[in-house]
Amino acid sequence: MTEDGGRRGAGPAAGGGRRSAEATRAAILRAARDRFAADGYDRATIRAIAADARIDPSMVMRYYGSKENLFATAAEFDLRLPDLSGVPxxxxxxxxxxxxxxxxxxxxxxxxxxxxxxxxxxxxxxxxxxxxxxxxxxxxxxxxxxxxxxxxxxxxxxxxxxxxxxxxxxxxxxxxxxxxxxxxxxxxxxxxxxxxxxxxxxx
Amino acid sequence: MTEDGGRRGAGPAAGGGRRSAEATRAAILRAARDRFAADGYDRATIRAIAADARIDPSMVMRYYGSKENLFATAAEFDLRLPDLSGVPxxxxxxxxxxxxxxxxxxxxxxxxxxxxxxxxxxxxxxxxxxxxxxxxxxxxxxxxxxxxxxxxxxxxxxxxxxxxxxxxxxxxxxxxxxxxxxxxxxxxxxxxxxxxxxxxxxx
DNA sequence: TTGGGAAGTCAACAGGCGTTGGCATACCGT
DNA sequence: ACGGTATGCCAACGCCTGTTGACTTCCCAA
Structure with a gap:
């Protein structure tokens, strides 16, 4: 039936306005990092990530294209190793x-x-x-x-x-x-x- | 497309007879170990394991009850550590x-x-x-x-x-x-x- | 020879998944 | 004041998943 209330507990507009694209992008990425960290690639679903970011799953696709691509972005990772050449x-x-x-x-x-x-x-x-x-x-x-x-x-x-x-x-x-x-x-x-x-x- | 031939490469009855329950159980377990090893729990599907064992997916359920239980059996694991007390x-x-x-x-x-x-x-x-x-x-x-x-x-x-x-x-x-x-x-x-x-x- | 049980197949189910496109709404520059 | 555009939601799609139950086939014992 898909009618989970029409008014879901705390919709994105609960507090009032909506977010900037930047803010949403960042919220999705943060939620994605957490979910991927907690559950791994397969069990971390787009739907769960979207729910964490208080956004519709389709927005994840609009901002990141695909799950694979979202993961690639979330796993962007720089060890930022310090320069060790000065260390005794x-x-x-x-x-x-x-x-x-x-x-x-x-x-x-x-x-x-x-x-x-x-x-x-x-x-x-x-x-x-x-x-x-x-x-x-x-x-x-x-x-x-x-x-x-x-x-x-x-x-x-x-x-x-x-x-x-x-x-x-x-x-x-x-x-x-x-x-x-x-x-x-x-x-x-x-x-x-x-x-x-x-x-x-x-x- | 579920029609992979109707005659799949080497059906279970290709060579003639069928296997004993023991042999089938063992074949499933072997296939499960390989698949779990190669793909991890989520990506290793019952259907793939069954195909490797040249058996219908439903047989996996009959012999092992559930995927979780199959994994538990496949991951039965004894380190078999030697007794180290005699080692200098x-x-x-x-x-x-x-x-x-x-x-x-x-x-x-x-x-x-x-x-x-x-x-x-x-x-x-x-x-x-x-x-x-x-x-x-x-x-x-x-x-x-x-x-x-x-x-x-x-x-x-x-x-x-x-x-x-x-x-x-x-x-x-x-x-x-x-x-x-x-x-x-x-x-x-x-x-x-x-x-x-x-x-x-x-x- | 025949019956019963074991071994195996088949088709379907309910649900979750990634993904898509159309539609509503709020914002903002003019 | 208004129209365009950015932001967001909704409903659905096709697919794959674990799991189930009914049906078929074979073997072996009586």
Whole structure:
């Protein structure tokens, strides 16, 4: 019957006027980020995102064209890695780890990306691009032998993404409960070693 | 178009007879594991699984009741961790890492679990149970102070699952290309340290 | 030989999805 | 005051999903 009231609880015009296009675009994007983060690509429906943004689903299409495109925009993601070349060698690990932490805590974009990358091929491709280029480049500037940079960046990514996965996505209790400070202290030597230890494979 | 031929490539009766209930159950389970591994819970459809098993979708329901239940069965998962109590302390890391590796390579169950856990709450719950109990217990037997076991197990899980994620799910090139032997050599000291280093938080 | 149960097929259901196009409404420059 | 345009809603489309129940076919035991 589709008649869910004619007057829905809090319509977009409840408070009075309507929003500017900019405001609506931004509201949709915010809602999309939250939903993608919480539910992953498949379970995050356009209808739910639209409801969160207090807007009709068709508006999402008008502003972003398609769900795939909306996700691409929502997952636009810059690690904004700091320049590590000025950091003394023995502080590299700690610096990188604590930077990642302040970047993640309170920003749900990375979990969203991880959730989606697990099932959506273009999401996986995006994570791959982010980590092989952005992290790869930053690591390249810091590593002695540049040919080893990809491998070292991969190892660093494996530990950092492992933490993101267990803490934000799977929510393993010990990883959720640990304080950022403690976690940083545990992780820093690992990252440091991946960056600086001689490659054990090149005997 | 539901008419994919009427005569589909190789119908269940192509070779002649039909299968035993056991054989069909097993075929469905195998197909389910593959599909869940490749696509995750949402994108792995009952219809696709049934097609892989060369059976009607309704048979899947008859044998497993529901998709949720089929997944629960397909994701039945025992880490089968070896007893580490006989291992000399300085070999613990290497032992655990190489065990995990021989367990994963060639078995798609873990990636399936990871893919699903990223979007499906009951999948996440399952991973949580597996790692907090199975890994937690094994680590508890090996760690000096048992109250530290959960935290140490969590750290170990973060690195091991991080590798599984980057290598099998995201397929980051450097992590895919690296040989198991090299990877084990890189990871062993990390795991070893998470198991044995004094907790830096308890000053 | 025949009956009964197991194994499998078929067609349909109710509901949710992304997406579309037409229609209403409020704003704002003139 | 007014018309155009930006903003928004509504209703529907075609498709795919998990799930169901009735029907057919085969095998094997009596």
């Amino acid at each position: 060698a023995d502080r590299l690990g700690r610096e990188l780890v604590s930077y990642f932490f302040t970047r993640w805590e309170g920003d749900a974009t990375l979990p969203a990306l991880l959730r989606t990358a697990s099932t959506n091929p273009s999401g996986a491709e995006r994570v791959r691009a982010i980590f092989t280029t952005q992290l790869g480049v930053a690591v390249g500037r810091v590593v002695a032998d540049p040919t080893e940079a990809p491998r070292r960046a991969g190892l660093v990514a494996s530990q950092l993404l492992g933490v993101a996965l267990t803490r934000y996505v799977l929510r393993l209790p010990p990883m959720v409960d640990i304080s950022p400070a403690d976690l940083i202290t545990w992780l820093a030597p690992t990252i440091h070693r991946y960056l600086t230890d001689p490659d054990p494979a090149s005997h | 302390a300085d070999r613990l890391g290497r032992e655990l890492v190489s065990y995990f590796f021989t367990r994963w390579e060639g078995d798609a169950t873990l990636p399936a679990l990871l893919r699903t856990a990223s979007t499906n709450p009951s999948g996440a719950e399952r991973v949580r149970a597996i790692f907090t109990t199975q890994l937690g217990v094994a680590v508890g037997r090996v760690v000096a102070d048992p109250t530290e076991a959960p935290r140490r197990a969590g750290l170990v899980a973060s690195q091991l699952l991080g590798v599984a994620l980057t290598r099998y799910v995201l397929r980051l090139p450097p992590m895919v290309d690296i040989s198991p032997a090299d990877l084990i050599t890189w990871l062993a000291p990390t795991i070893h340290r998470y198991l044995t280093d004094p907790d830096p938080a308890s000053h």
